[in-house]
Amino acid sequence: MFTGLIETTGTIRSLEEWHGVMRLTVAGPASLVQRLHPGDSVAVSGICLTAVDINPDSSLFAADLAAETMARTSLSRLHSGSIVNLELPTGAGTPLGGHIVQGHVDGVGTVQSLHPLVAKAQSSATDWWLRLTIPEECSRYVVEKGSIAIEGISLTVAGIAGTAVAIAIVPHTYTVTNLHTLVPGSPVNIEVDVMAKYAERLAASPVAKDKPFELTTEYLIANGY
Numbered sequence: 001m002f003t004g005l006i007e008t009t010g011t012i013r014s015l016e017e018w019h020g021v022m023r024l025t026v027a028g029p030a031s032l033v034q035r036l037h038p039g040d041s042v043a044v045s046g047i048c049l050t051a052v053d054i055n056p057d058s059s060l061f062a063a064d065l066a067a068e069t070m071a072r073t074s075l076s077r078l079h080s081g082s083i084v085n086l087e088l089p090t091g092a093g094t095p096l097g098g099h100i101v102q103g104h105v106d107g108v109g110t111v112q113s114l115h116p117l118v119a120k121a122q123s124s125a126t127d128w129w130l131r132l133t134i135p136e137e138c139s140r141y142v143v144e145k146g147s148i149a150i151e152g153i154s155l156t157v158a159g160i161a162g163t164a165v166a167i168a169i170v171p172h173t174y175t176v177t178n179l180h181t182l183v184p185g186s187p188v189n190i191e192v193d194v195m196a197k198y199a200e201r202l203a204a205s206p207v208a209k210d211k212p213f214e215l216t217t218e219y220l221i222a223n224g225y
Contacts (some may be wrong), residue, residue, distance in 0.1 A: 002043045004098035004147075004154025006085045008032055010044070011125040013060060022065040024049070024075065028086055033059045034067055035088065041103070043087040044187040045178065046152030047073050048103025073105045074187035083178040085152045098154030099147040102194055107135035109150070111186040112164070114179070124175045129225055130179070134190050139163050141192035141200070149191040 009026035017023070027045060034056045036042060042051050042061070049063035056072060076086075090096070109132045118126040132144065132150070142148055146157050153173065157164040162214045174180055182188070 002087050002101040003090050004101040004149050007087050009083050010086045012082045025063050027060055027182040030059045033061055036061055042088050043103045043152050045084040046149050047105055073189050076109050077152050077187050083181045085177050101149045105189045106138050106192050107190050108187045109134040109190045111182050129154045130167045130173050132165055134164045136163050138192050147193045149189050
């Protein structure tokens with residue numbers, strides 16, 4: 001799994017058909033690419049992909065994309081030169097700095113606006129206010145002050161009204177992720193908090209009707225959280 005704490009960014013080198021599938025090639029920092037091995041997982045703007053055809057000398061790695069991935073995410077709308085967020089999986093025993101991010105994108109949202117809270121301030125010195133719309137089917141899993149992954153970034157919801165979501169972005173996050181490249185209309189990958197989906201399913205189960213489900217610390221520990 002991932003935590004939504006972006007390690008670095010990379011640049012899409014190409015997205016093209018290769019032996020019947022779509023192959024994505026990404027140029028990333030040598031410090032990350034040199035740690036990859038064929039078959040390793042890597043999150044590319046919040047999408048868990050399997051690294052193949054790794055070239056440490058040129059700092060390139062590739063990943064093959066299933067039709068579901070192309071349909072469910074923003075990758076089909078990106079192009080050569082697009083900036084993407086990169087994160088390697090979290091090792092066992094590592095502190096969970098963000099929240100549980102699986103890299104399983106639930107849908108694509110759209111940026112409505114992204115502006116500094118202090119007018120005319122430098123991007124490195126002010127917070128930013130992000131407003132976006134998310135797919136309607138995702139909205140029931142999003143709550144104020146809850147967690148959401150946008151482009152693989154673990155963020156906190158500042159407000160939600162229907163499918164409109166507002167998020168405060170700190171200067172560090174704005175600078176070191178691909179958020180600074182977004183403009184109104186940009187597509188963004190959305191992953192809601194998986195714990196909300198599990199809670200919904202458990203609450204709807206036949207057992208829950210006889211005995212209401214209660215989300216407790218003991219339950220979370222027993223189920224690996």
